[in-house]
Amino acid sequence: MNEEKKLVLALPKGRILKEVMPILDSAGIVVEKDFDNIDSRALRFTTSDPNLDIIRVRPFDVATFVAFGAADFGICGNDVSMEFDYPELYSPLDLGVGKCRLVVAAPEALIVADNPSQWSHVRVATKYPNLTQNHFSQRGVQAECIKLNGAIELAPMLGLCRRIVDLVSTGETLKSNGLVEIETITDVSSRLVVNRASLKTCARTLGSWIEKFRLVVKVDSDAA
């Protein structure tokens, strides 16, 4: 009886979605046509599988929807799952797409003059206050985080703070804003995340989805 429950898969809006769609294709998930329509206001979509629906939310919200069981599984970067560190979130699979790095960056002039071993406190602009605080506290530095939701690179230029923690893929944005990467906090890629209670109560159906995704990723990496 539990096994007949309709499952909900949460996908991240935007850049990553393009990279994720081929994986969904290979796993045999065909989403209703309206999904590709950018003007569509719908947020929930049906798929070729009558027991699977898809929702499209902001990348940061994927982790929250899945952690609270509003969606049973989803796809989001490990930057997001690490930032929230939800105990109810499992991440059984690295999908190998959406690769980038979470880094600390600062203006070049600052790096020359600075001696990091003497820091007791830094002020950092970031979308990731928890990860940033953890990272700095591990080396005995207190991080005062200014939470921004975008255009983080502007912060040092306009004097909001001197350092930022942000995602970098090519490094072009940093460069054009006069910033230099100091260190990598973590490598990032898209993960399949699963709600803990859903994995237990829908063990068979959810287990078989994970298995399908695992096979797709394995074929892709073998081909590469």
Added chain:
Amino acid sequence: MPTNKENKGLLPSGLHDLLPPNAALEDRTIRALIDTFRSFGYDHVKPPLIEFENTLTASEKNGGGTLSGQMFRLMDPTSERMMGVRADITLQVARIAETRLKQKARPLRLSYAGEVLRVKGSQLRPERMFAQAGVELIGSNDISSDVEMVVLASNALAAAGISEPTIDLNSPALVTNILADIKIDPNIVKQLRSALDHKDSTEVHKVVRKHETTLGKKADVLNGLLEAIGPAEDVILKLRQLELPDLAVVELDRLELVVNGVLDGSINLSLTIDPVEYRGFEYHTGVSFTIFAAGVRGELGRGGRYITSSDEPATGFSLYLDSIMRALPDALNPQKLYLPFEIAAEVSKALRSDGWITVTGLTPITNIAAEARRLECSHYWVEGKILSSIDQTDISPKEA
């Protein structure tokens, strides 16, 4: 704008008033659980809400330390010693078994129910005060006692109205025994266990790859464990295919016997296994389990085997009423019978013994039907007849 302090209705976070009809539903649910425990031979005990801090945190072996940060503390002006408000009842019951009931014959079966208070709620379970009901079975190391725990938990939940729970069996000692004879930094082990617990394959692969030479064949075993999660029968088969060290095979045998015992017990539940689950089981030995229900976030309860601080083998489980209430359908308002002020005492007594909930008027009223509706009574009594306050039809108490 008024500040929050001015509003009388505001309670501290994680605390709330339970109102009708849900307060009554929680009472009935606890009653149903305790009655089931009693029918399986578990005697009820009732430890105090507060006791000396050291007895609530004393033993590392039985998890006393793990909830120490969750305990509200206050100073006892009489003894001038620090007291703790219980954050969990399990330890108190174990204390009773080890002290006052030390002479009682083993195996000792005890049940309990009561409120606990915690310093912090979690994001998914924000309650800081909730009721806990459970049992402890002390002095037996037999597989049949592990089976009894799972069977009793599902029976109790069924009595409370949760018909098909998922019980996830765990074996914290399995991974411990796999890693036992490897020379590896304890911090790495910790990191590995946390990654396994979160089913974080990327992190597990990373750690395993880094220590491939030390781990040897066990690298495959650890990777294999991550894929051995799901329905019990499937997982047992998968685990049998792994090259486990002898001590881990002992744990697996135990797990399989418990699975078979539970499945033979003809109870309605779905049984899954997660061999790498670890959270909250740091002090558990042997078989542990976590209880879930479809559509309910978080767990309904958990239990498992441990060793008491006087080295007795024991097992038990706790059910969390806040989660159980989330799994139950909303409570309905009960049917009530409005009795006019003038009613004779023996009539109203007879109606109550027929099973009616009666609400007696405190002053004479002319429009009895309207008064019954105003006070949310489904029925009213007039001149020896019971009428529905909604559709005016006759109804006898038997049909109600």
